[in-house]
Amino acid sequence: MANVHRLFRVLLLLFTLSDSVIRTLSVGIGINYGQIANNLPSPSRVVTLLQSLNISRVKLYDADPNVLYAFSSSNVNFIIGLGNEYLQNMTDPQKALAWVQQHVQTHISQTQISCITVGNEVFVSNDSQLRSNLLPAMQSVHNALVNLGLDKQVSVTTAHSLNILANSFPPSAGSFRPDLTEYLQPILNFHSMAKSPFLINAYPFFAYKDNPGQVPLEYVLFQPNQGMTDPITNLQYDNMLYAQIDAVYAAIKALGHTDIQVQISETGWPSRGDPNEVGATPENAGLYNGNLLRRIQSGQGTPAKPSIPIDIYVFALFNENLKPGPASERNYGLYYPDGTPVYNIGLQGYLPELLYSSSKRNVFSVFSLLLIFLVSLIYS
Numbered sequence: 115m116a117n118v119h120r121l122f123r124v125l126l127l128l129f130t131l132s133d134s135v136i137r138t139l140s141v142g143i144g145i146n147y148g149q150i151a152n153n154l155p156s157p158s159r160v161v162t163l164l165q166s167l168n169i170s171r172v173k174l175y176d177a178d179p180n181v182l183y184a185f186s187s188s189n190v191n192f193i194i195g196l197g198n199e200y201l202q203n204m205t206d207p208q209k210a211l212a213w214v215q216q217h218v219q220t221h222i223s224q225t226q227i228s229c230i231t232v233g234n235e236v237f238v239s240n241d242s243q244l245r246s247n248l249l250p251a252m253q254s255v256h257n258a259l260v261n262l263g264l265d266k267q268v269s270v271t272t273a274h275s276l277n278i279l280a281n282s283f284p285p286s287a288g289s290f291r292p293d294l295t296e297y298l299q300p301i302l303n304f305h306s307m308a309k310s311p312f313l314i315n316a317y318p319f320f321a322y323k324d325n326p327g328q329v330p331l332e333y334v335l336f337q338p339n340q341g342m343t344d345p346i347t348n349l350q351y352d353n354m355l356y357a358q359i360d361a362v363y364a365a366i367k368a369l370g371h372t373d374i375q376v377q378i379s380e381t382g383w384p385s386r387g388d389p390n391e392v393g394a395t396p397e398n399a400g401l402y403n404g405n406l407l408r409r410i411q412s413g414q415g416t417p418a419k420p421s422i423p424i425d426i427y428v429f430a431l432f433n434e435n436l437k438p439g440p441a442s443e444r445n446y447g448l449y450y451p452d453g454t455p456v457y458n459i460g461l462q463g464y465l466p467e468l469l470y471s472s473s474k475r476n477v478f479s480v481f482s483l484l485l486i487f488l489v490s491l492i493y494s
């Protein structure tokens with residue numbers, strides 16, 4: 115009986131709050147759906163999960179047909195990816211056309227696909243062949259879309275690591291590494307021609323972890339703090355992520371472009387890490403992602419681009435147990451593979467119990483828990 119009451123209260127709460135929660139999220143948070151794991155729920159369950167969260171923008175690292183089929187007739191809009199291992203083949207127009215036919219054209223009448231990332235963090239590698247293949251691969255994928263009449267619907271880009279920057283502070287003095295100019299200049303020209311966004315993976319966590327004594331935690335977690343002033347523009351920055359975004363805009367401008375939008379293809383914070391990974395805690399991850407959601411909710415732009423709302427794909431939907439590297443790599447998820455949130459903010463206590471009190475975990479309880487998690491994120 116207690117459980118029934120509890121359920122009723124949860125329902126009532128959902129009924130009361132879901133409208134504002136949903137509106138909050140609809141402003142457009144995106145999420146990275148990585149699958150380097152052997153324990154994730156099936157894509158069709160993930161459809162339910164994301165629908166309950168009203169998350170309608172998802173980024174994949176591949177073009178997994180199981181995912182794209184599962185999301186057919188959903189309102190979810192996808193960024194799909196071509197891994198670095200495809201770049202060489204994609205420089206061949208015939209192979210690019212075949213790939214686009216198989217992975218985009220097949221799905222696009224059922225599943226929304228708005229963007230293809232060709233390669234991920236290519237310049238982290240020193241492989242000169244890979245670097246040289248990047249732009250030609252982007253171009254032939256774009257040309258394939260043009261030939262199929264899909265280029266107005268689907269844009270072509272690539273995602274960069276923030277370490278393509280030589281300088282990121284002050285933001286107005288942001289610049290790309292000089293050794294990358296020969297690659298980035300023509301890539302920017304391509305973005306300008308193809309009207310596609312410039313994608314960056316940005317993790318203030320790395321800056322904090324590498325230098326916890328110097329970097330104020332509040333500044334990286336969007337908590338109240340003194341902030342930093344850009345001495346050239348006098349613009350005030352109250353968080354590192356916005357400073358990083360504006361540094362990328364400045365670096366693009368230094369190469370002659372003011373017509374390219376910057377989007378954050380990945381950002382997030384790990385809830386666990388190795389002992390030397392300072393700051394990787396559920397508390398910090400909850401603050402980072404919760405505060406970031408609130409910023410997105412308010413439609414805020416960065417100090418240098420106040421009228422352009424920040425456009426972000428959070429990393430990541432699930433913890434991914436097979437990711438190599440330090441422990442943090444396997445702990446970026448907002449959710450465990452069983453659909454329980456990794457961290458709860460506010461409304462703590464009885465809600466997780468609801469899930470566990472049911473021996474047969476039904477869709478509804480997972481639903482409720484997720485909505486409650488979001489309510490708690492937003493109202494904490």
Ligand SMILES: *[C@@H]1O[C@H](CO)[C@@H](O)[C@H](O)[C@H]1NC(C)=O
Nearest residue numbers: 136137139140141142168170
């Ligand atoms: C979900 O978000 C979309 C925009 O992404 C919004 O138009 C819609 O109203 C939201 N759904 C509900 C049920 O409020």
Ligand SMILES: *[C@@H]1O[C@H](CO)[C@@H](O)[C@H](O)[C@H]1NC(C)=O
Nearest residue numbers: 198199200201202203204209
């Ligand atoms: C590249 O193309 C070759 C020849 O068609 C094929 O055998 C190979 O599997 C392709 N590589 C990838 C990563 O798809």
Ligand SMILES: *[C@@H]1O[C@H](CO)[C@@H](O)[C@H](O)[C@H]1NC(C)=O
Nearest residue numbers: 236237238239240241242293
């Ligand atoms: C790439 O090259 C630079 C300079 O040549 C070197 O410092 C760096 O360690 C190399 N990175 C990798 C991943 O090999």
